[in-house]
Amino acid sequence: MLLLISPDGVEEALDCAKAAEHLDIVDVKKPDEGSLGANFPWVIREIRDAVPADKPVSATVGDVPYKPGTVAQAALGAAVSGATYIKVGLYGCTTPEQAIDVMRGVVRAVKDYRADAFVVASGYADAHRIGCVNPLALPDIARRSGSDAAMLDTAVKDGTRLFDHVPPDVCAEFVRRAHEADLLAALAGSVKVGDLGALTRIGTDIVGVRGAVCEGGDRTTGRIQPRLVAAFRAEMDRHAREYAAAVAAAS
């Protein structure tokens, strides 16, 4: 499982750089503009320069409206600024068809510019609270649009978590559908260390966190701490080892 960490700006990205050996992807966002709030192009560029070259930089394009042209242009902006993972939060899409429309535009805009860019179609575990597409529709939306990964995060950061809205057995179905479509499955949403066992067992490819590696567990007032990133990674590795041993023992 890959670890994606979301700093809110250049200073926190420098803290991520200190913990670079423990994480896999640095994800630029602007949390005060929403769960997948987009940051400025120059911030993406500065963060790209600040983190080791072998760590991919991801950028969120925002909690986007159903405006395929606008979103495609914004996604290209993120790619031009140095992000190789482009994440789109399909906030304003109320049907799978709308979501596919948006993601097709993003895939074309980004991959015409950089063929090896990695496009992530993100829905929301708490979709019922905001009226957007159902979480289990995301793998098919990602597949039909030519995206590389399907993701879930939470839209409302009020302390409720991924598993409060989409329990582990439904997340397992999400991962199964993503893998069946040859996509990576990414899960986030106030994930805590205690969720890592379940996320490992269901085959999650990428786990995204912010709050869990911020001081006091607070994604808004706390700042990312390199020691918390290291501790989170250690727990991920422990679960991976234990799960591999259990699978080997059962076979």
Ligand SMILES: O=C[C@H](O)COP(=O)(O)O
């Ligand atoms: O992409 C991952 C998100 O930034 C997760 O943030 P969170 O763990 O605070 O919900």
